[in-house]
Amino acid sequence: MPDSSDPRLTPARPDLADIRLKGVVAAERYVAGEPARVVVPSTPLRRAPRAEAGLDTEAVMGDAVTVFESRDRFAWVQIARDGYVGYLPEGALGRVDPAPTHRVAALRTFVYPAPDLKRPHLAHLSLGAAFAAEAREGEYWRLARGGYVYAGHAVPLGTAEPDFAATAERLVGTPYLWGGRTSLGLDCSGLVQLCLEMAGRVCPRDADQQERALGTALPPGLDGLQRGDLVFWRGHVGLMLDADRLIHANGHHMAVAVEPLREAVERIAVKSFGAVTSIRRLDPSA
Known part of the structure; x- marks a missing residue:
């Protein structure tokens, strides 16, 4: 059951709410959210569906979300990691599968179009971003969604840095x-x-x-x-x-x-x- 005591964690608006909140909060309509995953390096979660709206937090590649509405290029979502609710750019989201297998352990790393450090990079991933590794090619992981990441900058999902x-x-x-x-x-x-x-x-x-x-x-x-x-x-x-x-x-x-x-x-x-x-x-x- 979603938290209904903290607005930051409550997927409810006067016109729309998570179906699990039916009978708990008042809304014109209730929906069962659809699962999705962040497929861009990072993306802002805003408090309103406008590019100039305040930044509440950020989601990073691999984050799972529940989508309750998509409209005007924004998706109203709840982030699985911490329950935060807000608006992400619709283009930042994709299929849930494939699920991440590794996460970035370096402060940041580059995504290359080929397993070659001399190629112009496509993007960068920040510490904690997660990706699905399809295969190892030399010193690089080939990402299931495309591109290559230096394997020495990533660890298997679930690896913990205790300090x-x-x-x-x-x-x-x-x-x-x-x-x-x-x-x-x-x-x-x-x-x-x-x-x-x-x-x-x-x-x-x-x-x-x-x-x-x-x-x-x-x-x-x-x-x-x-x-x-x-x-x-x-x-x-x-x-x-x-x-x-x-x-x-x-x-x-x-x-x-x-x-x-x-x-x-x-x-x-x-x-x-x-x-x-x-x-x-x-x-x-x-």
């Missing part, structure tokens, strides 16, 4: 992008979500959702923290690299940056999100 803080460190310097969740641009919760997903952990999209869903709250205070602890503000989240240093995608640096936690706490309290609301520790065995 999610190490993934975050690889992303230092990535530009800040509201709604971004690729290695070309990230926001604070997009950074956390991407790093946890690369570690094989399920993670909600937004900071407030992450604060409710992830880990166990630590006692108030900034002492005794350890690598991997999550620090939350009202509307912001960062990740501890050790007892003293915080890594976060933020508008102050306009990038993923590392800084002393106490300096960040003092600045954020005055200039943006106020006081820390909680610090949460993830179960290492989860």
Whole structure:
């Protein structure tokens, strides 16, 4: 059953809703969604079916979605990964099959028209994007949907990088992008979500959702923290690299940056999100 308590996760509008929400939310019409998959390197999920509408998040190649409506070159969808609902460009979607077999483990990699690094590339795939590998040709995977990816930049689907803080460190310097969740641009919760997903952990999209869903709250205070602890503000989240240093995608640096936690706490309290609301520790065995 879809979540009906959070509009971001609820596939319901006054005129149309997921048939599973019939009797839960009011709508003029209910439909059973159709499965589809993102077949472009990345694509914006917007809050309205307009190119100039705000960016809520991004989907990447291999993401499964449920399509409830396609109209005027936009599809109204729910992303399977985190349940987010919004509008994707219709042209970004294709058949569910073939299912992905590998995902990109490099920050980004190129798709070539042939297994040859000297050929002009067709596109790039970001960290976490997934593809169906049809066959190995030398040092490259031939993609089922066309093109070739260097095999050394990909791992089998399900491979986990357990040190999610190490993934975050690889992303230092990535530009800040509201709604971004690729290695070309990230926001604070997009950074956390991407790093946890690369570690094989399920993670909600937004900071407030992450604060409710992830880990166990630590006692108030900034002492005794350890690598991997999550620090939350009202509307912001960062990740501890050790007892003293915080890594976060933020508008102050306009990038993923590392800084002393106490300096960040003092600045954020005055200039943006106020006081820390909680610090949460993830179960290492989860």
